Amino acid sequence: GGIITQTPKFLIGQEGQxxxxxxxxxxxxxxxxxYRQDSGKGLRLIYYSITENDLQKGDLSEGYDAxxxxxSSFSLTVTSAQKNEMAVFLCASSxxxxxxxxxxxxxxxxxxxx
Amino acid sequence: xxxxxxxxxxxALSEEDFLTIHCNYSASGYPALFWYVQYPGEGPQFLxxxxxxxxxxxxxxFEATYDKGTTSFHLRKASVQESxxxxxxxxxxxxxxxxxxxxFGKGTKLSVKS
Numbered sequence: 001g002g003i004i005t006q007t008p009k010f011l012i013g014q015e016g017q018x019x020x021x022x023x024x025x026x027x028x029x030x031x032x033x034x035y036r037q038d039s040g041k042g043l044r045l046i047y048y049s050i051t052e053n054d055l056q057k058g059d060l061s062e063g064y065d066a067x068x069x070x071x072s073s074f075s076l077t078v079t080s081a082q083k084n085e086m087a088v089f090l091c092a093s094s095x096x097x098x099x100x101x102x103x104x105x106x107x108x109x110x111x112x113x114x
Numbered sequence: 115x116x117x118x119x120x121x122x123x124x125x126a127l128s129e130e131d132f133l134t135i136h137c138n139y140s141a142s143g144y145p146a147l148f149w150y151v152q153y154p155g156e157g158p159q160f161l162x163x164x165x166x167x168x169x170x171x172x173x174x175x176f177e178a179t180y181d182k183g184t185t186s187f188h189l190r191k192a193s194v195q196e197s198x199x200x201x202x203x204x205x206x207x208x209x210x211x212x213x214x215x216x217x218f219g220k221g222t223k224l225s226v227k228s
Binding site: 048056 | 165213
């Protein structure tokens with residue numbers, strides 16, 4: 001089995017600050033994802049990557065950047081944190097981008113912006 | 115676009131009660147259907163999937179049957195336990211396409227009291 005490790009678990013930022021979230025996986029999966037989870041809204045895709053150095057925008061990419069410098073890691077940057085923003089950011093991976101593959105999730109980074 | 119509608123909000127049960135969480139979908143093609151479960155403080159975990167009409171998926175005592183006629187994939191368990199308390203997500207995937215099109219419902223929080 002493998003594991004997805006997200007750091008930090010909790011992130012507190014100030015309005016306008018640039019914040020970076022990190023994700024590591026040891027499944028040796030090609031595809032990685034960043035989702036945003038808001039209460040009552042389900043999971044929404046921010047960015048995904050099908051291989052090292054590849055980046056693809058999801059439905060919610062505005063206000064975010066991503067980076068995939070190694071196959072095992074995928075980072076997400078909030079370019080300018082919004083005041084009173086609260087959400088959980090989930091990293092996931094899958095063997096490939098094929099449409100019926102299982103996603104494996106990390107335990108999330110909980111963001112609070114003061 | 116594709117969408118998933120599941121039982122809204124919270125479901126509160128006692129141990130040994132029967133559980134049903136409704137999931138209906140709308141899709142232009144012939145999707146794969148998933149259930150994921152998220153325990154407190156963790157990321158979502160794959161529960162099971164079904165890929166064709168009348169196929170039953172099951173895991174850990176939970177089951178759901180793909181019904182193309184009623185566009186449904188309702189989650190059921192005959193006798194819930196306190197340890198089943200979690201948020202359950204129904205999801206719709208593009209079988210012939212990309213996991214980037216995976217669409218999640220808004221989640222249903224199950225609380226089971228002993």
